[in-house]
Amino acid sequence: MRLSQYFLPTLKETPSEAQIASHRLMLRAGMINQTTSGIYTWLPLGLKVLQKIENIVAEEQNRIGCHRVLMPTLQPASLWQESGRYEAYGKEMLRFKDRHDREMLYSPTNEEVITDIVRQYVKSYRALPQILYQIGWKFRDEIRPRFGVMRGREFFMKDGYSFDIDYEGAKASYEKIFQSYLTTFRRLGLTAIPVQADSGAIGGNLSHEFQIVAPTGESTIYYDEDYDQLSDQDMTLERLRNMYAAADEKHDPFQCPIPQERLKTARGIEVGHIFYFGTKYSKAMNLTVQGPKGELIIPEMGSYGIGVSRLVGAIIEASHDDNGIIWPDSVTPFHVGLISAKADDAQVEAAATALYQQLATRGFDVLYDDRSERIGVKFADMDLIGLPWQIVVGNKTIEHNTVELKNRRTGERQDLSIEACLTYLQKHIDV
Amino acid sequence: MRLSQYFLPTLKETPSEAQIASHRLMLRAGMINQTTSGIYTWLPLGLKVLQKIENIVAEEQNRIGCHRVLMPTLQPASLWQESGRYEAYGKEMLRFKDRHDREMLYSPTNEEVITDIVRQYVKSYRALPQILYQIGWKFRDEIRPRFGVMRGREFFMKDGYSFDIDYEGAKASYEKIFQSYLTTFRRLGLTAIPVQADSGAIGGNLSHEFQIVAPTGESTIYYDEDYDQLSDQDMTLERLRNMYAAADEKHDPFQCPIPQERLKTARGIEVGHIFYFGTKYSKAMNLTVQGPKGELIIPEMGSYGIGVSRLVGAIIEASHDDNGIIWPDSVTPFHVGLISAKADDAQVEAAATALYQQLATRGFDVLYDDRSERIGVKFADMDLIGLPWQIVVGNKTIEHNTVELKNRRTGERQDLSIEACLTYLQKHIDV
Incomplete structure (x- = not known):
């Protein structure tokens, strides 16, 4: 590409509204333009990086047998009423009525739509396990959007959903994704620490966040200092299974299984989050499949997210100097x-x-x-x-x-x- | 891909709500699932085709030097008030307020946002010509969505915008896109007839629709029977320049330049639409650049659309038999x-x-x-x-x-x- 013919509007001045390096550098490097608060247009250079990340994320999902779909951004309230989340979700959910006065919303996540799809087509245990994912735009009406694409309102995310006939199956799916996320982040040039997490609003009892250590991170994480010694190749599920790492809300100093002197504290940027939540949605939405003896089984589910647009910022936070961005080879534009x-x-x-x-x-x-x-x-x-x-x-x-x-x-x-x-x-x- | 592990929910029965072949076949082939009226989830097989079309469209845009961006789906009303379209646009535009009570909308098209971007960065005639495009999701709240993805409410579209310093430049950009569209549709296995069109709501004085002849088309088109003799190679701008083809609203039997016996009438599916509209938006939104002598120039603009999700349906309309779909090689899943x-x-x-x-x-x-x-x-x-x-x-x-x-x-x-x-x-x- 000849730069004289490209559209690369770099800025000499540092935009005053940007508080962190990635936001500043993305604006200065002509990667994004703010259309309105927390909402950005991706300019050619930024979009190229975003698409490279998208492709790596998709490749790793496909590699482990997940199937890609694409759910709509606008969804009927009725599906969310079935799960009980239409009322429960706060002001982050954008609600509106269409021209026929039907209640609708802009999707902040997709457990309802995917459960609706699976209940329409999957009737037998033989069709499970199944992991479906999408990479698409979502909206959460953050009260104070900031940090550029790191905490925007309209954001690009990979969200996947597993369906299994029992807990063992669900756990196997969870671990398959866990391992695959380690590979995904490594391919992106990042070291992500999987920390135990409360699953918060989505509910459940098995949950990890994948955190990139960076001083500008919004979360506090606690982890075994051994993490810093791990080579990329050692970052396997087996190896990590017995190593301590927890998010702030989950960490209890009085219950911490490792000695104080081995415990490290750092700021982290959450780039992925995985949940197992059992039959929460399948039960609420009447998803059942027939078992081998004709019995009805309520599938066990999990959901798995990677913040694709947020990763553009996270990679820059992890890889820049005073002069600008330093792209890892895998995502360089x-x-x-x-x-x-x-x-x-x-x-x-x-x-x-x-x-x-x-x-x-x-x-x-x-x-x-x-x-x-x-x-x-x-x-x-x-x-x-x-x-x-x-x-x-x-x-x-x-x-x-x-x-x-x-x-x-x-x-x-x-x-x-x-x-x-x-x-x-x-x-x-x-x- | 092993079908036993894929997610391909084919249907034996013909869904009663589907009136045309492409809608029936897409539902039966497990390509799409209706989430709500005019809004679809793309299942794995459908998404693969959609992405292949997206890639071909993008390749042909890049080949002629257009640069790809991505604008947000949600946009502030303020930009649309500048152009005067916030009031002018009908109920097809989805309007709502965010949590801070700011008026916003779901983008049905992007002249305002792209003009806003260009006016922020482009200050000199030297940076022009420039053609920026995106492929993204849009929403038009059709009063009666029908025909599946052919007339859905949430749809995937390529929209491009040219900026030139004078009419000759704008005409050259228009013709470059015109020729590129012929190549694009040919690569998709389609013969698209470019018919003269009124530019309707967008306004302007030079406009063509690209129409696929199909009995289920919603438009009526009139064209010189010589079109049917043209080989793909003969479908060039030079060759077509003097051949008659017009959309219903543009065709006047009393002014038609070709004899009645050479005039054919057919139903057409509109898959592309190009407009030249001069300084309509640049003037309204104060986009100016400095000319060679320091004078202020108001750039001339055009906009260029291809209905990417609609094309999935259009290709099927043009290529199927009683047993199902027949994919062209270039887009087969x-x-x-x-x-x-x-x-x-x-x-x-x-x-x-x-x-x-x-x-x-x-x-x-x-x-x-x-x-x-x-x-x-x-x-x-x-x-x-x-x-x-x-x-x-x-x-x-x-x-x-x-x-x-x-x-x-x-x-x-x-x-x-x-x-x-x-x-x-x-x-x-x-x-």
């Missing part, structure tokens, strides 16, 4: 940023354009800064938007056929011949 | 349907499973009907869901190492060795 150091010099411009073509031929997604801006502006913008690799084409390219390759995370720079640079990138980037 | 004719026979089952693996290795996306259902049920379901190729593994596979390959569109069947079948499919399917 472009693989490489290419800078023409002298856009007005025909030779440099020609060399940069030739390299742009060569990179494209090798399958790299490249953002080519071909603008006639000062080089300082180009460097600052490139650092700000956080692509993992930057290539500078300049006088040296003309004189010695070399380019400068910079690693955004380490800051390390090397002069390489064009061929060596291409070879290096092919070794370091998965396209 | 799976490339191949594999049927084990005797699921209870261990040898047949093993042969089918082995072939399933071989097909997967070659990159084919296969739906493998491994259920212990009667063979008649399997054949009927496979015809219903409309995958282009069906392979039957049965006794002959065990005895002669052959399978039956059926072309869903022509009905043609051939017995082929497994190797020959794989080779044949590799030649006929783009993976």
Whole structure:
């Protein structure tokens, strides 16, 4: 993509309304634009990241045999009256009437709709277990939206729902998702700690939140210091089963099973939440299936969420420096940023354009800064938007056929011949 | 995908509420489920098709240099008051107040939000032309939703917006999109006729609807019989420029430039609509850019829509038979349907499973009907869901190492060795 033709409105000033790094950087990097309080338009750069995260989340769900559906944002109140939540839910739920005066709502979550679907089609225990998920937009009318996409009102979320014929099945589904979430977050370049949690409004007795440690987190979490020693490969359900980690509302200092000196406290950003809640919805909504002997079984359910739009902010909170964002390879909007150091010099411009073509031929997604801006502006913008690799084409390219390759995370720079640079990138980037 | 583990709730009975083929077939093929009037949940098979269409539409937009954004579904009334449409729009617009009593709406279209974005960032003529698009969910509170996803209330649409500094530029953008739409619809396996149209509520003076000829269409269109002779390759802007085609509201028999005997009348399904509307929104919302001499220019705009969820229905209307859907290759939810004719026979089952693996290795996306259902049920379901190729593994596979390959569109069947079948499919399917 040639930057001169792209839509990347970076800002030099720090927007005054943004209190945390991710919000500031997303606004400055031209990723989002606030349409109204807690509601954003995703600009091209932001949307690319959002879609990459969406794809990784979907791939990991599909890998473990979940099936993707898409439920509507607007739903009839009647379904929510069946579960009892239409009255119970607070002002976060947006309620309204349609032109025929029917009560409706904008979905904040989807236990009712998915239970309604399963009860219409699933009649036999043979069709279970089943895990259905969607990735879609939801709305919660937060009283004080803040932190950009981290606590917005309209947000993009993966929500999944498991249906099993008994507790053992439900527990197996829960653990399958638990393990899959560890993989998902790892692929996103994040270390997420699964902490025991009260399941709050949704109700139930088995629940974990997945928390990213970050000073700007809204939750307090308590966890065994051993977590900090775990390699990514060690983050397995088996390994974690006996390690302590709890959310604030669940942690009781007098009941804590590990000694005080091993207990760490940190701020966390919740990026996932899983619940087992038994027959709460299936019972209320009359979902039954026939068992092997013709008996009626009320399926056991769980629900599983990942905050996809929130993750964009969470990843930035976990990975940035004073100059801007540092994208993990898996979600970077472009693989490489290419800078023409002298856009007005025909030779440099020609060399940069030739390299742009060569990179494209090798399958790299490249953002080519071909603008006639000062080089300082180009460097600052490139650092700000956080692509993992930057290539500078300049006088040296003309004189010695070399380019400068910079690693955004380490800051390390090397002069390489064009061929060596291409070879290096092919070794370091998965396209 | 093994059908025994999938979520594909096909229906034997024809749902009584469905009046047209696509609505009936989408319900029967387990593609959608009605959540409430005019509002649907997309089940796994339907969602796969919807996403394939979305991807093709996005690819063709990106190819011509449009940039993808995503605007929120909920928008503040204030923006729509600036354009004057908040009052002008009828009951199709869903209006409500949030918890702070602020007036909001569920977006039926996005001229206001996109103009607001461009006016915030684009200050110079140098940043134009620019075409921004999104593919997102919209809501129009139709008084009588019907025909399934063809006239639903919550629907998925591509909407794009062009910004140019003068009429010539705007016309060039319009023609670029026009040509791109022809390619898009052709890739979807459709022949869309661009008919001159009044631009109705949106206002303006240059407008085309893209219509698929189908007996169940809601519009009447008039067109030169030469259209029926055009090959796909001949459907270019240059060629069409002088051929007559008009929507009902635009066609005037007394002004028609072609002789009566060459004029054809047909029913059409509108799948795309493009408008040029000049400075209507840019003027109302104070969007200006600085010209080369420092003068203020009010950009000229156009908007361009494709009904993505509607297209699922339109494609089925254009491509089905008495037994079910017949998917064009480009949007089929799976490339191949594999049927084990005797699921209870261990040898047949093993042969089918082995072939399933071989097909997967070659990159084919296969739906493998491994259920212990009667063979008649399997054949009927496979015809219903409309995958282009069906392979039957049965006794002959065990005895002669052959399978039956059926072309869903022509009905043609051939017995082929497994190797020959794989080779044949590799030649006929783009993976």
